[in-house]
Amino acid sequence: MPRNTNKRERLIGAADRLILRQGFKQTTLSDIANDAGVPLGNVYYYFKTKREIGETIVRTRIDVTRQWLDECSRETDPRERLLKFLEFPACNREALAESGCALGTLSYELRHSGSPLDEMSRPLMDVMLEWTERQFAEMGRSDASDLALQFVASLQGMCLIANALTSPEIIDRLVEHNRRWLQSL
Amino acid sequence: MPRNTNKRERLIGAADRLILRQGFKQTTLSDIANDAGVPLGNVYYYFKTKREIGETIVRTRIDVTRQWLDECSRETDPRERLLKFLEFPACNREALAESGCALGTLSYELRHSGSPLDEMSRPLMDVMLEWTERQFAEMGRSDASDLALQFVASLQGMCLIANALTSPEIIDRLVEHNRRWLQSL
DNA sequence: GTCTATAGAGGGATAGAC
DNA sequence: GTCTATCCCTCTATAGAC
Incomplete structure (x- = not known):
């Protein structure tokens, strides 16, 4: 279990916001990372795949x-x-x-x-x-x-x-x- | 004006069908070309950009x-x-x-x-x-x-x-x- | 008009240092 | 846990032979 659940929640928040505006396919991982203030590579510590982000948002x-x-x-x-x-x-x-x-x-x-x-x-x-x-x-x-x-x-x-x-x-x-x-x- | 308007219509038909099933973003030009039985490169004789295909479908x-x-x-x-x-x-x-x-x-x-x-x-x-x-x-x-x-x-x-x-x-x-x-x- | 080959960009995913 | 660099694939678009 990760300690900094705050970062994970920031990623989810950013993904939710961006997917609402742009749709899931259109929204890139770097969009989400930028919006959440998290480096791209670090996203994969919290989510194994983009798909998993989609499931979380649903x-x-x-x-x-x-x-x-x-x-x-x-x-x-x-x-x-x-x-x-x-x-x-x-x-x-x-x-x-x-x-x-x-x-x-x-x-x-x-x-x-x-x-x-x-x-x-x-x-x-x-x-x-x-x-x-x-x-x-x-x-x-x-x-x-x-x-x-x-x-x-x-x-x-x-x-x-x-x-x-x-x-x-x-x-x-x-x-x-x-x-x-x-x-x- | 191209003579073989048949080919253009086949491309439109394929695009329409595929976009209905998969959405516009998801549908690639090679999807459309394959479905219409037209080589990929030839698509660009009939449509300058993918965007133009989208406008045509609308x-x-x-x-x-x-x-x-x-x-x-x-x-x-x-x-x-x-x-x-x-x-x-x-x-x-x-x-x-x-x-x-x-x-x-x-x-x-x-x-x-x-x-x-x-x-x-x-x-x-x-x-x-x-x-x-x-x-x-x-x-x-x-x-x-x-x-x-x-x-x-x-x-x-x-x-x-x-x-x-x-x-x-x-x-x-x-x-x-x-x-x-x-x-x- | 038709088709092949490929350039060029973007984006998902990973390796590996720290 | 964090971050950089980069691999590799996919897809749009073009160059250029026929």
Whole structure:
């Protein structure tokens, strides 16, 4: 076990930031090393391969998402939990318009990477789908699975369009629509 | 002007197919040359740079989409046009689950390419958004712009999720939902 | 117009000194 | 544990014969 876990975390932070902006393939190890203030050769002390960095970032993003979902789960009413969840895109409108969804962009890229890394694409989507479905189920909806699909699809599509048009307003409009939709259920 | 436009079209076809499966960055010129049965060096007679191939593919995909939209525009009722449009994902469920949407995947990748090519991401989305909005407007909806956004977001999200889970059933379920939604308007 | 050979740059990965 | 130097492969692009 390395002592200086600080350096490892700086590398992960840099990789996460750069991959969000540029994608995984586009991001080079020297990009990451420079951004983290670590010499290139030293990266290999913390990660055996670039692939391993990719796997770490996938796990990190799933963890960060789970943390936000746990935060939302504190609300007593399941509908309130889903409404709370919408605060994330609402508060990150510019970042989403600039770089897209951290889960969605990575998921799409990994599925086209032609490497075993593409198997990590499914868990990236499942984390949101499963939590969302649970909330609709707790609302007593027998069609919870369909509603979850509609909800997540709407949000993922929202990010893709907002990113294509570089338009935070797209986020505003679709978040508002989803709010009203949740209220109407 | 080259005589053997057949060869150029074979290269475009190969590039389009490979980029859909592997993404633009991942697809090498020798991949394309091999798939088209053209020697590597000869590619440069038809395209000055790889970038130029990318631009051509973007234009091709927009054109193919326009052709389908024109086909749909033949229906007299705007609602029927939108329902007709849904036949595309319905008939291409396996391909969409395998590789995602030809417009959406490319749009997301280009926005993260860090090259001037990323400006082509907007027209990729606009072609669908504008046509869709026009149909809702002709249905007499003053909120046509919002409805178009909801519709396209739902479809783009659908493709992303179906691709992440490699599940054509996701396409079936969300197409069916959108059908009912259109009927209910 | 077609094709071979290869230049040139970039990037993942390693060797080995400290 | 840290860092420099470098290997080696891949990929874009070009030179130049036919």
